[in-house]
Structures are given as C-alpha cells and as structure tokens.
Amino acid sequence: MLETIYSRVSLQAMIWLVVALPLAGALINAAIAAAHWRSESPGPRGFASLVGIAAPMGSLAASIVLFLTLTGFDATSPSAITGPLFRWVALPNLFVDVGLKVDELSLAMALTVSAMALLVHIYSVGDMWGEEGFFRFFSLSNLIVFFMLLAVLADNLVLAIIGSGGVGVVSCALTGFRLDDPGSTKRMLKLFVPGALGDACILAAAFMIFGVMSAAEAAPASGIFSFETMERNAVYFMPMATTIALLIFGNAIAKSGQIPLHLWLPESALAPIPAFALMSTVTTAALGLYFVIRLNFIFTLSHTAMLVVGAIGAASAIIAATMALAERDIRKILAFSTASQFGLMYLAVGIGAFIGAAFHLITHALFKCLLILAAGSAIKATSGECDIMAMGGLKRRMPVTGWAFVISAAALAGIAPLSGFMSVQSILGEAFERGQVLLWVCGFATLGIGAFYIFRAAGAMFFGDSALGAAKYKRVTEPTMSMVLASMILMTLVAAAGFLGVPQCFHGQDRIGVWLGGIIPSEVGRASVDGACGNWIVLAAVSLLWSAHFAVLGWLIYAQKRDWAARVARRIKPITVLVSRGYFFDEIYSFILVKPFMWFSNVIVRQGIDRTAVDGIATDGAARSLGLVAALAQAAQTGVLYHYMLYFLIGAIAIIALVAL
Amino acid sequence: MTLTLQHVLIFSVALFSIGAAGACVRRNMLMMLISIQIMFSASVVAMAGFSRWNLLPEGNAATFFIIAIAAAEAAVGLALLLAVFTRCGTLHADEMKLLKD
Numbered sequence: 001m002l003e004t005i006y007s008r009v010s011l012q013a014m015i016w017l018v019v020a021l022p023l024a025g026a027l028i029n030a031a032i033a034a035a036h037w038r039s040e041s042p043g044p045r046g047f048a049s050l051v052g053i054a055a056p057m058g059s060l061a062a063s064i065v066l067f068l069t070l071t072g073f074d075a076t077s078p079s080a081i082t083g084p085l086f087r088w089v090a091l092p093n094l095f096v097d098v099g100l101k102v103d104e105l106s107l108a109m110a111l112t113v114s115a116m117a118l119l120v121h122i123y124s125v126g127d128m129w130g131e132e133g134f135f136r137f138f139s140l141s142n143l144i145v146f147f148m149l150l151a152v153l154a155d156n157l158v159l160a161i162i163g164s165g166g167v168g169v170v171s172c173a174l175t176g177f178r179l180d181d182p183g184s185t186k187r188m189l190k191l192f193v194p195g196a197l198g199d200a201c202i203l204a205a206a207f208m209i210f211g212v213m214s215a216a217e218a219a220p221a222s223g224i225f226s227f228e229t230m231e232r233n234a235v236y237f238m239p240m241a242t243t244i245a246l247l248i249f250g251n252a253i254a255k256s257g258q259i260p261l262h263l264w265l266p267e268s269a270l271a272p273i274p275a276f277a278l279m280s281t282v283t284t285a286a287l288g289l290y291f292v293i294r295l296n297f298i299f300t301l302s303h304t305a306m307l308v309v310g311a312i313g314a315a316s317a318i319i320a321a322t323m324a325l326a327e328r329d330i331r332k333i334l335a336f337s338t339a340s341q342f343g344l345m346y347l348a349v350g351i352g353a354f355i356g357a358a359f360h361l362i363t364h365a366l367f368k369c370l371l372i373l374a375a376g377s378a379i380k381a382t383s384g385e386c387d388i389m390a391m392g393g394l395k396r397r398m399p400v401t402g403w404a405f406v407i408s409a410a411a412l413a414g415i416a417p418l419s420g421f422m423s424v425q426s427i428l429g430e431a432f433e434r435g436q437v438l439l440w441v442c443g444f445a446t447l448g449i450g451a452f453y454i455f456r457a458a459g460a461m462f463f464g465d466s467a468l469g470a471a472k473y474k475r476v477t478e479p480t481m482s483m484v485l486a487s488m489i490l491m492t493l494v495a496a497a498g499f500l501g502v503p504q505c506f507h508g509q510d511r512i513g514v515w516l517g518g519i520i521p522s523e524v525g526r527a528s529v530d531g532a533c534g535n536w537i538v539l540a541a542v543s544l545l546w547s548a549h550f551a552v553l554g555w556l557i558y559a560q561k562r563d564w565a566a567r568v569a570r571r572i573k574p575i576t577v578l579v580s581r582g583y584f585f586d587e588i589y590s591f592i593l594v595k596p597f598m599w600f601s602n603v604i605v606r607q608g609i610d611r612t613a614v615d616g617i618a619t620d621g622a623a624r625s626l627g628l629v630a631a632l633a634q635a636a637q638t639g640v641l642y643h644y645m646l647y648f649l650i651g652a653i654a655i656i657a658l659v660a661l
Numbered sequence: 662m663t664l665t666l667q668h669v670l671i672f673s674v675a676l677f678s679i680g681a682a683g684a685c686v687r688r689n690m691l692m693m694l695i696s697i698q699i700m701f702s703a704s705v706v707a708m709a710g711f712s713r714w715n716l717l718p719e720g721n722a723a724t725f726f727i728i729a730i731a732a733a734e735a736a737v738g739l740a741l742l743l744a745v746f747t748r749c750g751t752l753h754a755d756e757m758k759l760l761k762d
Contacts, residue, residue, distance in 0.1 A: 642686070
C-alpha cells in the first residue's frame with residue numbers, strides 16, 4: 001500500500017500535506033461560515049463537519065505514512081526536510097526560508113496533535129451541532145491545528161514563531177467564540193495579554209539568537225535560524241545561554257499558563273469544550289513546552305536557567321493543584337489541573353529530563369483531552385450544569401462517559417498501568433536519580449493532590465446521590481454518537497499509550513526514550529539505568545500507593561460524605577478563602593498593574609493630556625479664538641440703519657484717505 | 662474777491678458734510694432720504710465747479726446724469742418708504758432692525 005502512495009506523492013509533498021490539509025479545511029469552513037453568516041437556515045452542517053474531520057484525519061494519515069516511511073531506513077535517523085518552498089526574507093547576512101522538517105520530536109508532536117485534533121473534531125460534531133457558530137467553530141479549530149502543525153514542523157525558528165503567533169490569535173478567537181456573551185471580550189483580553197508577553201519574549205530570544213549566530217560567523221547556507229544550524233553551533237550560545245533560555249521560558253510560562261501568568265487558563269475553560277480541550281492539551285499550552293524541548297541545547301548550557309525552570313514548574317504544579325482543590329466549576333478544575341500538569345513537565349525540564357517532559361506532554365494530551373471531553377458530555381447531559389457539587393450519580397445514567405472520566409482521572413492520578421503512571425514515573429524517577437530531592441518532593445506532592453482533586457470531581461459528578469433533582473436527573477442520557485465514539489477511542493488510547501514508554505527498569509522497551517534519544521543527547525536525556533533499578537521500582541510502588549490512597553479518599557469523601565468536606569472547609573476558613581480566590585493573584589495584579597495603569601490613563605493621559613492640552617488648548621482653543629472674532633463681527637451687525645450708514649461713511653473716508661495720502 | 666474753484670469745493674464739502682451728518686443722525690427715514698439728496702447735490706456742485714474751471718464739457722454732462730439718477734433714486738426711495746410705512750406703520754429708523762437677520 002505504501003508503494004502506491006510513494007508512486008503518487010513524494011515525501012516532501014507528504015510533509016506539506018500534513019500542514020496544508022487543516023488550512024484547506026479552515027478555508028472551506030470559513031467560506032461556508034461567511035456564506036451562512038446570520039442566516040436562519042441550518043446550512044450544510046454535514047458537509048462542514050465532514051471537511052472539518054477530514055482535514056485532521058488527512059494530517060494524521062500523512063503523519064503515519066511519514067512515520068512508516070522514515071522508520072523504514074535502518075541506518076539513518078528518521079528525519080526529512082522539504083527544502084524551501086520559497087525564500088521569505090533575503091538580506092545580505094540573513095535569510096529565512098519557508099520550509100518544513102520532520103524529525104523524531106516533530107513527528108511525535110505531529111502525530112499527537114493530529115490524532116487529538118481528529119478525536120476532538122469528531123467529538124465537536126455532536127457537541128457543537130446546535131450552536132449558531134458551527135461553521136465558524138470548525139473553521140477556527142482547523143486553523144489552530146494548522147498553526148500548531150506549522151509551528152512543530154517548521155525547520156527554522158522564525159516559521160515556528162509565526163505558527164506560535166497564529167495559535168495565539170486563534171486561541172483568542174476561540175475563547176471569545178460566543179459573540180453574544182458580554183464577558184468574552186474580557187476573557188479574550190485576559191488570554192491576549194499573557195500571549196503577547198510570551199510572543200515578545202520569544203521574539204527577543206530570536207533577536208539574541210541572531211546576534212549570537214551572526215557574531216559566531218558560523219552561518220551556513222541553511223540560514224541562521226534553522227534549528228539544525230543552531231544545534232550544530234550550540235557552543236556559541238555559551239555566554240548568552242542564561243538570558244536566551246529564560247526568554248524562551250518566558251514564552252513557555254505565558255503559553256502553558258505557569259504561575260505568574262496562569263490566569264488565562266481558567267478563562268479559556270469557558271470557551272466551547274472542544275476548543276478548551278484543544279487549547280489546554282495539544283495546541284496553545286503545549287506550544288510553550290515544545291519550544292523548550294526543541295531548543296534544549298540552549299537550556300542545558302545554563303545551570304541558572306534550568307534552576308528557574310524547575311522552580312517555577314514545581315511552584316506552578318503545587319499552587320495550581322491546590323487551586324483545583326478548592327474550585328467547584330469542573331471546567332476550571334481541569335484548567336488548573338492543566339497548569340499543574342504542565343508545571344510537572346517544566347519540573348522535568350528543570351532536572352534535564354526533556355524526554356520525560358515530552359512523554360508526559362503526550363500522555364497528558366491523551367488523558368486531559370478525555371477528561372475535558374467527558375466533563376463536556378456531562379455538562380451537556382445536565383443542560384449546562386458546571387458545578388460538581390450540583391451533579392452526582394451521573395455514571396448510572398451515562399456509563400461510557402463515567403468510565404471515560406474515571407479512567408482518565410486514574411491516568412492523571414498516576415495509577416498503574418495507565419499512561420499517566422508511566423510518564424509521571426519517568427519524571428519522578430529521573431528527579432530522584434539525579435539527586436533533585438526537593439523537586440522530587442514537589443512532584444510527589446503534586447501527584448497526591450492531583451489524585452485527590454480529580455477523584456473529588458469524579459466522585460462528586462459521577463457517583464453518590466444526585467443533587468440534580470429527580471426530573472432533571474431522569475433526562476440525563478449519553479450524548480450523541482460522535483461524542484461517545486470519540487470518548488471510547490480516547491479511552492483505549494489513554495489505557496494503552498503508557499506502554500510506549502515503559503522504563504527499561506520495568507523490562508520495557510522505553511520506545512519514547514529511544515525514539516527521542518536522537519534529538520536529545522543521551523547524557524541529558526536519561527540517567528543511566530545500571531544498578532539504579534531498585535530505586536525506580538520502590539519509588540513507583542510508593543507513588544502508586546500514595547496517589548491511590550488519595551484517589552480513594554477523594555472518591556469516598558465526595559461520593560458518600562459530602563458534608564465532611566464542607567465541614568472541614570469551614571474549619572480552616574482562611575485557607576479555603578485564600579485558595580479558592582486563587583491566592584489573590586487577580587487582586588494582586590489588579591493592585592500593582594491594572595490600578596496604576598488605569599490611574600495613569602485616567603488622570604495623566606485622559607484628564608491631563610487629552611482634556612486639558614489637546615481638547616482645552618488645541619482644539620477648543622482654536623475654536624474659541626475663532627469664536628471671539630466671530631463675536632466681534634457679530635456685534636457690528638446691529639440692524640440699525642444709521643449704524644450701517646456710519647460704517648459706510650467711515651469706510652468711504654478711509655478709502656479716500658488711503659488714496660489721497 | 663473772485664469766486665475760485667476752492668470756494669466751490671469748500672461749499673460742496675460743507676454741503677456733503679451736512680448731508681452725511683443728517684443721514685447718520687436723523688431717525689426719520691424721510692429726512693435720511695432728503696439728506697442723501699443733499700449729498701447728491703454736493704457732488705453735483707463739485708462736478709459743475711470742476712467743469713467750469715477746467716473748461717471741460719464732460720463735467721456738465723455728468724451733472725445732468727447725476728441729476729437724472731438722483732431723481733430716479735428719489736422715486737425708488739420714496740416708493741420703498743411708502744412700502745415700509747404701509748407694512749410697519751412708522752418711518753422711524755430705530756424700529757427697523759430687520760437688516761440684522
């Protein structure tokens with residue numbers, strides 16, 4: 001079968017197809033959306049959803065073909081470049097080609113992104129069918145997949161930044177998807193500002209990289225910004241590594257919702273559920289980490305940068321997890337959980353376990369996607385109920401969704417042998433192995449809190465007595481076919497994906513580690529496995545017990561004894577308030593950033609410059625001086641006959657005097 | 662003492678000034694019209710004086726023209742005054758402030 005494909009499509013064209021298909025889908029659906037703007041008829045929903053699903057499906061198929069092709073050659077590393085489609089920037093000492101490159105990392109990302117996109121699109125046919133902006137949604141969601149694939153497949157930093165910018169813009173559009181919702185502008189702003197900050201950081205990093213590379217005079221024909229050139233000349237980054245790495249991490253903080261800039265994630269959770277699933281797993285949030293993993297050779301040069309990355313990752317992991325503990329809106333619980341899980345990945349980066357971070361990125365995409373989609377099904381079935389305490393007992397009415405949520409929750413909690421267990425073990429084991437005990441403790445704590453908050457949600461939503469009211473509870477059923485289908489496929493993947501990366505200590509193949517080992521040098525990738533296996537196994541067993549007991553505890557309390565939790569929360573009221581208000585980050589930002597800015601705008605700019613100087617002196621001043629002349633001229637017009645006569649005489653005398661003298 | 666052009670011109674200026682002052686000061690529009698006629702006469706006197714002392718016939722021709730035009734102007738002015746009087750019931754200039762609008 002591959003033979004027939006090869007005879008028709010070249011390898012380069014296949015790489016381009018991965019990116020081009022979602023763009024085509026986005027354009028077609030945009031055209032349909034434009035044609036049916038504010039129209040009463042439902043429009044060609046079947047065709048639009050077909051296009052919307054076919055685009056990521058085509059990308060996935062093309063990625064699989066690429067994977068099979070590139071792994072077919074034994075001797076060489078599985079990578080291929082398209083070569084430049086065209087030269088975008090051509091200056092004497094700088095040129096940027098638009099070209100794609102497939103290697104181990106970008107292939108793994110492309111497979112994950114297109115597979116998740118496919119499942120989310122299948123789900124969203126059912127979820128979005130009744131929505132007014134059906135076509136707009138499919139257009140935007142295809143577009144965000146296009147930009148994400150462009151970013152991960154780009155062979156140079158500039159093209160990757162363009163893709164990242166596109167992802168940011170489309171994330172804003174998806175967050176503000178509901179046009180009639182007055183809050184969506186504010187939500188978009190909350191997403192836009194950190195996004196712009198991140199873009200500024202990565203652009204500054206790109207400028208510094210340009211400075212370093214052109215000073216190194218090592219720029220070969222493939223261009224300064226090509227990842228390959230940068231990696232080959234990584235040693236020149238030595239003096240600037242800390243600054244550049246921190247700037248790249250600044251972008252990652254903004255995109256992945258890490259601690260100082262985490263406020264956009266809960267806002268994006270109020271977008272349509274499939275869009276939220278895309279944004280918090282495989283597109284926006286994943287993008288920051290992708291840049292960090294892709295540019296790992298800069299990070300490994302700077303000990304300080306690694307320390308900062310690890311510290312912020314650990315802080316985000318724990319703080320966001322505690323925020324999820326106190327939240328009652330299921331969408332926001334999952335958003336905080338995303339911030340927390342990405343914190344865990346940055347923690348892994350901080351100890352140098354880039355492969356563990358990449359592996360957890362993939363498994364997190366799977367189980368978080370399933371969690372969000374299952375939560376979305378539950379919200380839809382209860383006609384918009386988002387408060388977990390107002391649900392309950394849903395599993396009896398919708399068993400597939402219930403199982404999907406429980407399995408993915410178990411994966412998040414790190415219960416063996418689901419996917420989350422393997423990736424978290426590879427991070428924690430690595431942390432312990434490298435002697436980073438403090439970071440290990442943070443990761444371990446995050447795992448426990450994670451197990452508790454996610455099973456709290458599972459227990460409150462799907463088990464115990466229903467708080468919905470009998471009539472509403474009776475109406476709860478499994479959602480439409482497409483949503484169930486997507487959940488079932490994802491369930492299989494969540495259960496199975498962990499076996500991609502079973503550590504060698506557990507007599508596994510560690511396929512992910514071996515696969516990505518080509519990109520990430522082995523000395524920073526994985527600790528040696530000789531003799532340390534005892535530790536790994538003990539650690540895995542301990543953390544399994546640790547998270548399992550928290551999971552059972554959370555499930556028991558919130559499924560059976562809900563009033564216990566409320567009583568405990570009342571007992572420790574100050575802490576509850578602190579955590580449930582999100583550690584007052586909103587208030588702090590309001591006090592140190594928003595209020596001074598508003599004061600400056602209002603008092604200095606509006607009243608000082610605008611009202612007084614521009615309006616008062618310039619605009620009104622000109623008008624007032626004209627008005628004065630006009631008033632004088634008007635005063636002469638008395639309407640009295642002999643006054644005119646007098647003016648006439650005076651004028652005549654003046655003219656005669658002028659002529660005579 | 663012989664009559665010179667200067668005497669004539671001084672007389673003309675005096676006459677014109679009387680007319681101008683009358684036109685500015687008087688409130689009755691009929692008197693204002695008469696004052697204008699006086700200013701016309703002053704210009705006629707000046708014209709005739711120039712014609713006599715410079716021995717040019719054009720001055721006399723102009724004099725006739727001016728007298729004719731003054732007569733026409735008086736006719737038009739009187740017609741206007743009549744119209745104003747029938748409309749407003751007065752010829753007092755202070756009452757007429759319609760020019761302002």
